[in-house]
Amino acid sequence: GAGVSQSPSNKVTEKGKDVELRCDPISGHTALYWYRQSLGQGLEFLIYFQGNSAPDKSGLPSDRFSAERTGGSVSTLTIQRTQQEDSAVYLCASSPSGGAFTGELFFGEGSRLTVL
């Protein structure tokens, strides 16, 4: 498809398990972002990538969270030893910011994570 694709759309896991969330950005988009949104809350920035490098990881809530991006395309957000407070919708966005950043992000539908 032409948009940002995220998988899985829904994930239910048990506390303490590891989860991986995947984001396929729009083809050719060099910037990729991860946000999360807890129920009824605003969007919380986690990390962004410019190509394969992550200039800003300031939003990752703890060392249980990590993200990587390979080939300037697909990104994986990994949460180790999940906790109940990790339950949220994880949103990925991409941007064609090879040149000047115009501020237009294209968001996916999100991955809803529920930790029991």
Next chain:
Amino acid sequence: DAKTTQPNSMESNEEEPVHLPCNHSTISGTDYIHWYRQLPSQGPEYVIHGLTSNVNNRMASLAIAEDRKSSTLILHRATLRDAAVYYCILLPLIQGAQKLVFGQGTRLTINP
């Protein structure tokens, strides 16, 4: 980061115009004003952005005050589908990516 201030919520009627305000008194000369909206159960979507002049696109209009310390997103004829949280964000135009920091936004309710 330059800060924006928006009302927590607004209400309007279907087929009427809606004016969503945003205050950004500490805006710098290179900051662009961006608007996003988030429909229920969806990711945010870009609406419009501008620097100094008013801007129009198929979704909305952006009216920017002459001193740039405030702006207004205008939905000319609201529909039920416009019910969403609207975010006003300031961003400098720079080379390469930068993060967008979303505030609490304005929750817009449209009455039939």
